[in-house]
Amino acid sequence: MEDQERSPELFLFLASTVHDMKNSISVLSGTLENLLVQEQPSPDQAQAWPQMAHMLYQTRRLNDNLMQLLALYKDLGKPTYPFDPRPVQIRELVQQVADQERVLLQSKQIALDTDFDPQLIGTFDEDLVIGVLAHAVNNAVRYTHDRIRLSVEQKDDMLEFRVEDNGAGFPPSMLEAGAAVGKGVNFLTNSSGLGLFFSSEVARMHRHRQRTGSIALENGGKLGGGCFVLRLP
Amino acid sequence: MKTSAAKIGDITDVNWAEKRYLIVDDFVGIRQLLRESLRNIGAKHIDQASSGGEAMTLLARTHYDVVLCDFNLGEGKNGQQVLEECRARNLMIPSSVWLTVSAEKSVESVMGAAEHQPDAYIIKPITEGVLLTRLNRVWHRKQIFREIDRAYIEKDYLRAAKLCDEQIAENKIHELDLLRMKANLLMKAGEPDQARAVYERVLEEREYNWARTGLGKIRMANGDLEAARQMFHNVMTENRYYIDAYDQLAAALLTMGEYEEACAVLESAAKLSPNSVQRQRTLGNTALRVGNIALAEKAFRKSIQVGEYSVFKTVDPYFGLARVCGQKGDIKEALALLAVVRRDFPHDVVELRSKIIEGLVYHESGDYRRARKAGDELEEMLKADPARPDTATCMEMATLLFAVGVKEAPVELLCHVIRNNHDNQLLLDDVQKVFEQARMSEEAEALIASSRREATEVMNKGVLLWKTGKLAEAVEWMREARQRLPDNMRILFNSAQMLISHMQKHGYDEALMMEANSVLMHVDRIAPGQQRFAQLIEQLQQLLPGRGITPAAEDGVF
Numbered sequence: 079m080e081d082q083e084r085s086p087e088l089f090l091f092l093a094s095t096v097h098d099m100k101n102s103i104s105v106l107s108g109t110l111e112n113l114l115v116q117e118q119p120s121p122d123q124a125q126a127w128p129q130m131a132h133m134l135y136q137t138r139r140l141n142d143n144l145m146q147l148l149a150l151y152k153d154l155g156k157p158t159y160p161f162d163p164r165p166v167q168i169r170e171l172v173q174q175v176a177d178q179e180r181v182l183l184q185s186k187q188i189a190l191d192t193d194f195d196p197q198l199i200g201t202f203d204e205d206l207v208i209g210v211l212a213h214a215v216n217n218a219v220r221y222t223h224d225r226i227r228l229s230v231e232q233k234d235d236m237l238e239f240r241v242e243d244n245g246a247g248f249p250p251s252m253l254e255a256g257a258a259v260g261k262g263v264n265f266l267t268n269s270s271g272l273g274l275f276f277s278s279e280v281a282r283m284h285r286h287r288q289r290t291g292s293i294a295l296e297n298g299g300k301l302g303g304g305c306f307v308l309r310l311p
Numbered sequence: 312m313k314t315s316a317a318k319i320g321d322i323t324d325v326n327w328a329e330k331r332y333l334i335v336d337d338f339v340g341i342r343q344l345l346r347e348s349l350r351n352i353g354a355k356h357i358d359q360a361s362s363g364g365e366a367m368t369l370l371a372r373t374h375y376d377v378v379l380c381d382f383n384l385g386e387g388k389n390g391q392q393v394l395e396e397c398r399a400r401n402l403m404i405p406s407s408v409w410l411t412v413s414a415e416k417s418v419e420s421v422m423g424a425a426e427h428q429p430d431a432y433i434i435k436p437i438t439e440g441v442l443l444t445r446l447n448r449v450w451h452r453k454q455i456f457r458e459i460d461r462a463y464i465e466k467d468y469l470r471a472a473k474l475c476d477e478q479i480a481e482n483k484i485h486e487l488d489l490l491r492m493k494a495n496l497l498m499k500a501g502e503p504d505q506a507r508a509v510y511e512r513v514l515e516e517r518e519y520n521w522a523r524t525g526l527g528k529i530r531m532a533n534g535d536l537e538a539a540r541q542m543f544h545n546v547m548t549e550n551r552y553y554i555d556a557y558d559q560l561a562a563a564l565l566t567m568g569e570y571e572e573a574c575a576v577l578e579s580a581a582k583l584s585p586n587s588v589q590r591q592r593t594l595g596n597t598a599l600r601v602g603n604i605a606l607a608e609k610a611f612r613k614s615i616q617v618g619e620y621s622v623f624k625t626v627d628p629y630f631g632l633a634r635v636c637g638q639k640g641d642i643k644e645a646l647a648l649l650a651v652v653r654r655d656f657p658h659d660v661v662e663l664r665s666k667i668i669e670g671l672v673y674h675e676s677g678d679y680r681r682a683r684k685a686g687d688e689l690e691e692m693l694k695a696d697p698a699r700p701d702t703a704t705c706m707e708m709a710t711l712l713f714a715v716g717v718k719e720a721p722v723e724l725l726c727h728v729i730r731n732n733h734d735n736q737l738l739l740d741d742v743q744k745v746f747e748q749a750r751m752s753e754e755a756e757a758l759i760a761s762s763r764r765e766a767t768e769v770m771n772k773g774v775l776l777w778k779t780g781k782l783a784e785a786v787e788w789m790r791e792a793r794q795r796l797p798d799n800m801r802i803l804f805n806s807a808q809m810l811i812s813h814m815q816k817h818g819y820d821e822a823l824m825m826e827a828n829s830v831l832m833h834v835d836r837i838a839p840g841q842q843r844f845a846q847l848i849e850q851l852q853q854l855l856p857g858r859g860i861t862p863a864a865e866d867g868v869f
Contacts, residue, residue, distance in 0.1 A: 160552065163517075165487055170444050177440020199484055201517060205434055208441075286517055 099144060107137040161203055161283055168198040168230045175211045175228065183215075188222060190215070193229035200230070200237045202310050206280045207239070213273050214241035214306040221245035221304050229300075235289070239308040240299065247297035248304040256295030277308065286311035325450050327443070328353030330376035335359075335366040335393065336412070337385040341435070345379055345412075351439045363388025363620065370402045377446065378403075380429075382413040388620040389586075395427040399622040405460060408449050412437065455485055459492065466835075467852050468500035468845045487513070494525055500849065501842030503529040520546050520553045527556070531563050532842065539563045554584050561593070568737055570601045578606065581613075588614050588623040595631045608635045626656045630668050637672030645672040663692065664704055670711045679715070686715035693720055699727050701837070702738070702798065706745065713749035721749070722758065729762035731798040739763075769795065770802055773809070782813050786823075793830070803834045804843050811850050819854055827851055 110133055172192050183190055211228065218226045222243035229240045248256070256274055274293070281291035289311035299305040332354050334345045342359050349357055358373070360366035363384050370378075370393075378397075382390040390411055397403050411429040430449040433441060455478050462471035475493035479486050490513050497506035507529050513522040527542035543560035546553055557580035564573035577594040585591070591614035598607035614628035629652045636645035649665050649672075670685030689708060699705060705728050709721035725742050732738045739759060746755030769792045776785035789806035796802050810827035814820055828851065835844055 161550075165484055167484055170448065174438075174441045174444050177438050177444075180438075180440070 103137060103140055103144065107134060110134040110137060161206075163202050163284065164204070165199050165201050166204045166207075168194050168200055169196045171200075171204065171208065171211075172228060172230065174208050175215065178208070178212045179215045183219070183226070186219060187224065188219060189225050191225065191227040193227065194231070198230065198232060200232075200310065201286075202237070202284055203280070206283070207308070207310075210277045210280050210308060211239060211241060213277065214308075217241075217273060217306065218243040218245075218304065221248070223303075225301055227299070227301050233309075236309045236311055239310075241306040242299035242301045243303040243305075244301040245303040247302075248295055252304075253295050253297070256293070277306075281308060281310065284310045325447060327377075327446060328355060330354065330356070331373065332357045333360065333366065333369060333373075333375040333378045333380075335361075335363070335378065335380040335384065335390065337361050337381065337383075341381070345437065348437055348439050348442055349379075352443050362386070363390070363393045366393050367396060370397055371400075374402075374404055375407060377408045377410070379410050379412055379433075382411055391427070391586075392621050394429055396622045398427050405457070406453060408446060408453070410445065410449075452485060452488070455482055455489070456492070463496070465852075466845065466848050468496045469502075469849045470852070472496040472500065487519075491521060494522075498525070498528065498532070500845035503532050503842070518549075520550050520556065524553070524556050524559060527559060527563075531559070531566070536563050536567050540567070552583060554580055557583070558590065561597075565597070566737065568740070570597060573597055574601050574603065574606070581610065585613060586617045588618040588621050588625075588628075591617065592625070592628050592631070595628060595635075599631060599634060604635055604638055607631065608639075611635060626652055626661055626664070630664060633668050633672060634675075637668075637675045640676050642672060642676050642678070645669075645676075660700055660704065663689075663700060664707070666692075667704070667707050667711050670715065671707070674711065674714045682711075683715045686712055686717055690717055690720050693724075699724070699797075702728055702732060706741065710745055710748070713745065713751075718749075721745075722751075722754075726758060726762045729759055730766045730796050733763045733766035733799065734801060766796060766799060766802070770805065773802075773805060777809055777812070782809070782816060785809050786813055790826075798837055800834065800838060800841070803830055804841075804847070807831050807834075807847050811847060811854065814854050815850075819856055824851070824854065 110130060114127070114130060114134060172194055176190055176192065179190065215226060215228065218241055222245045225244045227240070227242045229242070231238050231240075274295075277293045281293050284291035291308070291310040293309070294307040296305040296307060297303070332349055334342050334349070334357060336342045336345065336359075339361070342361070346357055346359065358369055358375070360369055364387055366378075366380065367388070369375075380390040380393055384390055384393070388396070390413075394409055394411070397409075403409065408431075409429045411432050413432060413434060430453070431445045433445060459471045459474045459478070462468070462474060472493050475489045475496065479489045479493075482489070490509055494506045494509040494513075497503070497509065507526060510522045510525045510529070513519060514526075523542060523546050527539045527546070530536075530539035530542060540560060540563050543556045543563065546556040547560065550556075557576055561573045561576045561580070564570075564576060574594070574597045577590065577597055581587075581590055581594050591610045595607045595610035595614060598604075598610055611628040611632035615632065618624040618628065629648050633645040633648040633652075636642070636648065646669070649669055652661060652665055666685055666689055670682050670689065673679075673685060674682035689712065693708075700708075705724045709724040709728075712721040712724070725745060728742055729739065742759065743752075743755050746752060746758070773785055773789045773792060776782075776788055786806075786809050789802065789809055792799075792802050793806055807827045807830045810823050810830070814823055814827075827847075831844060831847055831851070834841060
């Protein structure tokens with residue numbers, strides 16, 4: 079199968095990248111931890127303490143997320159991931175994605191609009207799709223001015239998830255990378271492909287009656303910026 | 312339609328603030344984070360444990376409404392084993408929620424024993440919103456399944472299946488779970504055709520491995536083993552990590568007598584998901600059977616290791632390993648294992664089986680004098696007590712007694728086995744093999760034929776009495792038959808059937824009710840999951856005063 083053919087180089091790429099990132103995060107969190115466990119702060123430092131504690135919390139989250147991502151990648155490539163599509167209420171899905179991103183969005187004063195039919199039910203692997211959408215929102219934070227929109231809609235037998243922003247849109251290189259995903263793009267030369275590859279693998283795992291899930295990157299949308307689109311059968 | 316993210320949450324009216332929580336994780340940092348999350352959803356009563364053992368102590372003392380338990384807990388029990396022991400010891404009340412927390416969603420962490428599944432899995436890191444969503448979902452699901460679960464515990468599978476239908480009409484989001492449960496119930500109730508209709512309805516919507524495996528199980532129950540084998544194979548080709556299909560395929564192959572192939576399938580399954588006490592034990596037994604001593608040793612050792620902290624810890628892998636050691640000539644370890652067994656599992660049957668295995672170990676390692684001594688002791692025990700142990704023990708004992716040169720006692724044992732299993736061809740083949748090893752092939756045929764005839768005659772006489780309307784005599788005859796053939800499934804079932812018919816005709820009778828119930832419980836103990844079992848239980852339930860026959864039940868339609 080094609081998964082097997084390209085997995086060795088992907089593993090190599092992933093292993094080294096993640097290892098490198100984890101080193102940086104370890105230093106960050108270690109330093110923060112050391113500062114925090116020192117004796118009681120002097121009065122002029124006291125104000126910074128809660129903020130530093132929050133930084134540590136965020137760093138830990140980042141570390142956890144990375145480990146989780148690595149686990150999913152490893153499993154997706156192998157594939158030993160216990161893929162488990164079940165009926166999910168879209169209302170609950172959106173709620174979970176929004177909650178994961180809440181702290182980040184609030185601290186950057188970005189608003190999240192959601193748009194979906196509260197009665198809508200979709201069939202997919204909930205944990206994987208939450209991972210993809212949270213990743214897409216994280217990514218949109220980099221491009222948006224102050225607004226991100228998460229919408230879910232049933233469209234011609236496919237469930238369409240859109241993460242849109244009101245920024246300047248994706249640069250041409252990203253649009254190309256998005257179009258190339260799934261067509262054998264060389265990830266060793268394209269570092270921005272990591273998240274896209276993860277998302278496209280998740281999409282591809284979802285199959286129903288000869289139809290397969292897919293992802294796309296576009297510019298425009300309701301907010302006029304970049305759009306990440308996930309379509310599931 | 313536009314909604315704001317903040318408002319999406321408040322959909323259920325569960326008061327999570329007043330519940331009692333237990334957090335189980337070996338890392339203090341994670342426990343603090345989880346406690347923080349719980350505090351943020353309003354929780355006030357939160358306990359913590361840093362290991363499986365500590366969790367068990369707390370769980371035995373307090374009824375928790377919600378348990379958040381990490382899968383990896385370092386030394387000792389893992390999260391799944393804590394859950395299994397909790398369920399086995401009834402430490403959780405039915406409304407309690409068990410959430411298994413895991414750093415990654417691995418096959419291993421979500422492949423527990425089917426009957427000891429947590430209510431939900433959550434992957435770290437856990438945010439409040441995800442926690443609250445999953446808690447509310449589990450709570451909602453528990454409301455829907457409350458009555459169904461109660462009927463299930465009472466083994467009233469057909470009533471439970473009807474309750475599933477009632478819930479499906481109102482709860483679209485849980486339809487799939489309810490259909491899965493319904494099919495499972497119908498299988499247990501001995502209604503494979505109706506179960507098949509459910510699986511086929513599900514498969515029209517979408518390809519689910521469990522539904523396809525379910526269809527395979529139905530084929531297997533109907534004796535169409537070749538078709539079942541093909542269906543399990545297809546599921547495995549499609550999804551190489553759907554372990555249940557492996558276990559089912561192995562079961563089908565074992566029933567077909569394809570031991571080599573069954574062994575290979577179990578070996579692959581054990582590689583994918585090595586922490587199942589039962590699977591490793593089955594692998595060990597199958598490997599021992601096909602003479603793959605190295606594999607049997609590995610499997611038995613693993614079974615003992617993972618069973619150490621599990622409620623599924625049984626004596627079988629110790630006996631298996633002792634036999635492996637005997638065949639390798641390592642008498643010392645074999646005897647040490649038997650000493651452990653006698654110390655850790657003090658029980659009459661265990662004492663008896665230890666003696667048998669000891670004799671076999673001596674014999675296989677060439678110490679004929681000690682083997683003979685064990686055989687003599689067993690012969691004395693047989694003479695002293697007319698009650699016979701279970702089938703597998705009888706077979707092992709006969710094997711040993713033949714090996715040490717005793718003749719009459721093992722023949723008597725094997726005839727007992729035949730009488731109690733007169734329509735199990737695979738077992739009769741095994742009996743034949745034991746006779747052959749003792750160079751008694753010729754006598755075997757006659758003995759098997761006459762023992763089978765004896766059982767058939769006992770049965771026929773009972774059925775004749777019943778059919779000619781002599782119900783009381785039939786009931787009495789079957790009562791005696793049960794004494795002579797205590798483990799014969801057909802006789803047990805027919806006996807229960809006649810007791811029920813008697814009450815259907817002549818009215819409810821407390822004593823007959825108790826008798827029928829105890830016969831059925833005996834069947835369920837020696838061979839769980841029989842098709843006729845659930846049907847008879849249902850009929851029995853209908854006889855209870857105040858539990859009239861509903862029109863739907865009469866038609867057998869629901």
